[in-house]
Amino acid sequence: MTTIQTSNLGYPRIGENREWKKALEAFWKGQIAEEELYKQLKEMRLSYYRKQRDAGIDLVPVGDFTAYDHMLDLSAMFGLVPGRFPYAGGKVDLATYFAMARGTKEAAACEMTKWFNTNYHYIVPEIGQREPKLTHNRPLEAYLEAKEELSLEGKPVMVGPYTFLKCAKGYASSELQSLLMTFAELYGEVLKQLEQAGVVWVQLDEPALVLEMEREELVWVKAAYERMAEAAPGLNLILQTYFDSVHMPEQVFELPVQAFGLDFVHGRQGNMAVLRSRLFPQDKKLAIGIIDGRNIWRSDLAADLELLREISGYITPDRWIIQPSCSLLHVPVTVKYEQLPDPIIQQALAFADEKLAEVVVLSRAYTGNASAEEAAFASRAALLRLNQSPSRRVAEVVNQMEAIDQLSTARTTTFEERYQKQLKKLQLPPLPTTTIGSFPQTAEVRKARRQWKNGQWTEAQYQTFIQEQIREWVDIQENLGLDVLVHGEFERNDMVEFFGERLSGFTFTQNGWVQSYGSRCTKPPIIYGDVSHDAAMTLQETLFARSLTHKPIKGMLTGPVTILAWSFVRNDIPERDVAYQIALALREEVSLLEQSGIHIIQVDEPAIRELTPLKRSEWDDYFEWAVKAFKLCTSHVKDETQIHTHMCYAEFHQIIDVIKALDADVISIETSRSHGELIHAFQEQPYEKGIGLGVYDIHSPRVPEVQEMLNIIEESLKVLPPDRFWVNPDCGLKTRNKEETAAALSNMVQAAKEARKQLSVKV
Known part of the structure; x- marks a missing residue:
């Protein structure tokens, strides 16, 4: 049977014991020099690559590691330093990079907001204050480092141009089309250099494509991707979506890439409907996000195998890539240090490292590996023990929930009436x-x-x-x-x-x-x-x-x-x-x-x-x-x-x-x-x-x-x-x-x- 490729979308930065956090904070406090910080960050980065490779992941992401935030990295890579920070052009130095993230005495930090519907906060790019230029090719640096240090053929990862701009600020909606083409040129240069270096696969994250959007925007996105594809015609691009099902799939699947990554955990219903409608192109690979990258429970791998069998009716396994539903940034690193009081709960957990193992087990079990099939059914048994626990159906709580509609959810008076009573009670000054x-x-x-x-x-x-x-x-x-x-x-x-x-x-x-x-x-x-x-x-x-x-x-x-x-x-x-x-x-x-x-x-x-x-x-x-x-x-x-x-x-x-x-x-x-x-x-x-x-x-x-x-x-x-x-x-x-x-x-x-x-x- 065909061997199925495995992939990961991104790995937690913080380290098994938060080494990343400790290094950054030591640098900010002046306890270590910049050279030492870079040394420690490199050691962490390489150890993460090595761990994923050794776990059996075929397409190991490189470039997802950061000194603060992946969106801030792109802002720096394109020279998008807000005008309130001193910047003479060229590669953004570490002091300016951290100033954008944390602010200085003279200048306020860049805005920070949530990454889609997660609890991760990214640094919002500010468009329009400086002309975007490619200051240095970060994905190329990451790829070359992994290849030279570990002989690893990594998969460079970066947020795609549409999502980058949709998550940015400082421009009018009428400017989106022209900005997409401007950034398509910059991304094209990045991709061209990656192709020249011998890169095989590049992952472009476009979670904004799961949002409800105007049809004309996809026309602009297609033009931008055509420009990027022209710059690096020999490169294999994975257009990666996550957090929900892809919106307007017929138009998205026209984009000139070699693979599409879909979330079959948080967007399962919509993405399966796409496959059942036979909309997925027959000449593209499907990166199947089937292991939950946002929660910490083990996957029911036996059920996942059933889902894969259904998918095989629409996309043959030789065109599959098995992977988590999104970057593992959103879960802890490893279960191996945990000692939960209840072994039933402990046995039902899977953090980042365990999820990588699940990806590999799933790919091998589908191709008939006996030990992998046994592991798949063991996961189902662990979850069944948890679901049968008395803690999951407490009589008192069940009774409260059954009577919930009898509880009032309205205050007895209007805001104006009660606010006057509160002012009298509290006796506060104006502008308290x-x-x-x-x-x-x-x-x-x-x-x-x-x-x-x-x-x-x-x-x-x-x-x-x-x-x-x-x-x-x-x-x-x-x-x-x-x-x-x-x-x-x-x-x-x-x-x-x-x-x-x-x-x-x-x-x-x-x-x-x-x-x-x-x-x-x-x-x-x-x-x-x-x-x-x-x-x-x-x-x-x-x-x-x-x-x-x-x-x-x-x-x-x-x-x-x-x-x-x-x-x-x-x-x-x-x-x-x-x-x-x-x-x-x-x-x-x-x-x-x-x-x-x-x-x-x-x-x-x-x-x-x-x-x-x-x-x-x-x-x-x-x-x-x-x-x-x-x-x-x-x-x-x-x-x-x-x-x-x-x-x-x-x-x-x-x-x-x-x-x-x-x-x-x-x-x-x-x-x-x-x-x-x-x-x-x-x-x-x-x-x-x-x-x-x-x-x-x-x-x-x-x-x-x-x-x-x-x-x-x-x-x-x-x-x-x-x-x-x-x-x-x-x-x-x-x-x-x-x-x-x-x-x-x-x-x-x-x-x-x-x-x-x-x-x-x-x-």
Whole structure:
């Protein structure tokens, strides 16, 4: 039988023990020199290539590794350095590269936003400030390095021109056609040099082709790809889509490439319909994304073999490439360090390395390898044991879910009525100042948590330490003049993991880290069973903080959709039902806070836009249950209790009706890197409820001046009602240090005071 090629789309950058993160942060702190950083990054990169090759992957991706972000790499490769950064042309140096990502004292960082509907943040390219030019050929460098150091014939990977431009900013939609042709020339030069170096396959990632798009755009894309194909006629191109089924497949399949990569996990229904309709070209290879690259459960390889047999009726196996559904960037590196309490759950896990093994097993099992076939059916048995676990059907949760429609999801009065009651209750000044919730998680805080978790500290010692931190930062907030205080979340390792540790149905890894942005890594919990509230989760620290001040203290919770989005979720029931289970658990916590005298409760939903389906035709169903989940845990409070929420900025104008439907009294939005765009959105679609637009970027170490923040407040007040405008940073302050946090908040409070003076003069 024919041997089936195997491939990988991308590999986690962070390393088995987060070596990548540690190297970057050591460099930023001045602990290692640039030469040493490059040395360490090269060692990691080569080890990743070697690992994939040794696992049996035929087409090993090269060029997917980065010093910060793959989209930032392309911006640098094309010389797209924003004008606010010094740049004389040529190859972008490391200082400028990191300045674009993190900002400097003189210049704000580039905008950062989510990569499609994942929790990975990319650096948004800025078009139009400099003429794009090829400064150096990064994919070629990666290919030559792998070949020279490892004798590996790698597969260069880069984001394709259409997706690159659709994810960029700084140009009008009318310019897309001409920009595509401009970048087609640049990509063509890259591909030509790769062809001359002897490259066989190149992967061009075009996930934007799964979005609902205008037909004329595909005409432009075809012209761009024809130009690229002319530049390197002997090169084999894989046009790779993922995260959903390809949109307008008939037109996409006309593109001049040698293979198409389709997602048969998250886009299975649509992509199988394409095959059944006999639309796939008979002279192209099909790269079958069949192993889930976004979740951590083992694949049912026996079921996957059945799917492959169906696919064989439309595309013969000699034209297959077996691979994950997307880059493995979105999952942890390896299960080998894990020791979960429940062996049934442990045996059902597959991280990046294990998924590569599944790819190889699947390709061999299909061709009749007996041991591979045995491994395929072993995966099914492991998943069956998990599905039969009592934790997956808890009677109390089942009863709650059956009665869910009997619960009201509407506040008893209108926003205008209850907001007046809240103003009277809270007695806040105009333009009240607050923070999003977390304060710096210093090395001392992290050390204390480790000592408590490993038994070196007693519970009493740890609680004493946490109270000392809360006391210190309540004092700092009062001295700075903030109006609504928070306890600082020092007891929380992560805004999702913390709640998962206190809810049933969750479990946790020891080393299951994934990259969120830059060197920032998160360790998502695993939702494996039914979720319920067992005991108070936030009450102790919140009430302690309240005892230290006469100012209002916010209770801080993470919302149900965000807990869902930032966890690895069971896949045996709909996500909607998991969100409702979490919402019902949080509803109990909200009630406890309110009953204890906490009059401001913030339920953060930064990920509500993140989970939005990529196809707009599927939005209504998602937003219906996402809004319902939020309101299940917030709508039962009294009028005087003020509900806040926080969101990350993501095309606010597209979901303003959804945000209004949440019926939160105050929303804060992460906007500092794209503030002007949001102001424009509010000009077109007014927002009448309480709102705080982030007045400075917490992802950058720079401390903005008072006037800079005052300018943002003034611009905001041109389109937002001053009696409902709040002043806050754009996100939590966990990743910042104490000094820069205090300095930035001091400037923020001063900016708010200056704005109040201006308001009083106008009145």
